[in-house]
Amino acid sequence: MSGHSTYEPKTGFERWLDARLPIVRLGYDSFVDYPTPRNLNYWYTFGGILSLCLASQLITGIILVMHYNVGDAFNSVEHIMRDVNYGWLIRYMHSNGASMFFIAVYIHMFRGLYYGSYKAPREVLWILGCVIYLLMMATAFMGYVLPWGQMSFHGAVVITNLFGALPIVGESITTWLWGGFAVDTPTLNRFFSLHYLLPFMIAGVVILHIWALHVVGQNNPTGVEPKSKADTLPFTPYATVKDGFAMSVFLILFSIFVFYLPNALGHADNYIPANPLVTPAHIVPEWYFLPFYAILRAVPDKLMGVLAMFGAIGCLFALPWLDTSKVRSMRYRPTAKVYFLFFVVACCILGVCGAKLPDDPVIPHLKTFLLIDADLNSFVWLSRVATLYYFAFFLAILPILGLKETPLPVPDSIASPALSPEKKG
């Protein structure tokens, strides 16, 4: 996709600069003249929205550090909320911005999954995305610890103890992570340091992600590579305006949370100062970790639960080689489309299960029978079914279906179905 540059310096200064540092040329070739598939829909605007999220988190985060005091963490967060000019706004933008970031990244990932954006030649692009997602999770987790409330503290206890499940080295690793016998001030200090570092690492991997994107070119809803000039449109104004409109709509959603529901996605217990002697009655992670938390709890064995949870993310890395289908977009894979829909539902069910107590009934007041260790009508069994489907989708359905299914005819080019509507898939 990255053909020869069409940038022509217009002024003497631009010519002078272009011969020394072709940065204007880079910007022009990447964000003005860059050819984008003409059929990109709104699901393709989330890459731009994610850049906006990262920028917003970086700016608000750097500002919060100006007022946060790791030695008096809980009180300094209250100081930000009550005393710092517009501190409430900046903190709510940062805390809700994390949720917005994950909403956008999940849509972005489901979009990539549906349109087969991980298939050759985009494997590295996809894996870089998975690395960004992993870094995001680490950053979000450590950021949630910083207010040093009850949820922060006990969240940190639970997550760091996950590593204690590893045989032999587990205990040394948790002690090393804590810098003591338990989660305490040294842990908070190092999490603060790493929470500041990781976003810049994310920014670095994002640059690689965009680089890889510009080498192989964008995928599109048909999954057919652009073949001629008729298949593409220049990035500016087409993609810029579409991205800009989507960002505006996204910012409205963001604003609704920041101004009207700033604590809707958080937990009231985190406004109680950290107390190592009492764990809150109902401890759950932030919503974006709930599906993985449900997978962890679905497995009755400590080590296997931890491995299943990490394995769920590991599947994403292996996805380019798990899906055997020759057809890229699920638009032309009617059977895969149904399984994909079930997969989205399974992820949502896991999210709900993660928020509930494992032994609570799914259907209220209905007692069925005890199956192994819990009533069949319980969230733990529902999460087991959903976990099974989650892994089956990656490890059985995608590998086998790709060989067995009969896909619909794929258009010859992007422009052909667009220009003849009767053939649209």
Next chain:
Amino acid sequence: MADTAVGANNEPEHGSDPSRRDFIYIAAIAAAAGGAASLVWPFVDQMNPSADTLALASTEFDLTKVADGQQVTLKWRGKPLFVRNRTPAEIASAVKDDSASLKDPQTDAERVKPGKAQWLVLIGSCTHLGCVPTFGGGDYGGWFCPCHGSHYDTSGRIRKGPAPLNLAVPKYEFLSDTKVKIG
């Protein structure tokens, strides 16, 4: 490869009114600029003193702690504050110099409260570059700044050296004969 497409698409389409497109451009850019500007202000203002810092901006001080000819230095708004109980000789020296050639002309009476000439309250920050002057040094019996050699007299007025202004007198008031509120 797409340069012709750019050119073609920048042309107003058949039957469309270019001024309507211009209006959309201007309206969209104006809305984005307005939004960005209103967001910039909170990000700038957050660096201004916070509410708890401003709440500490005034302080009360009991003058009975300062004996004749003594000076107490306290911290006010993060800076040293000199509260000096001047001897009659210091006051006389300051009043005598009211008519001298001064860089920042001010009479001694203007720098104290009426009837309270013995009490001199000063911000102990050199008006040159902010060092803390020491009392008893310099050529005028007042303060001397060790950083760049500014000499202040017994009224805290600049007499010699690079500082441009007299040592500042903060806003303060007597709550009673023995108590002042500074700030």
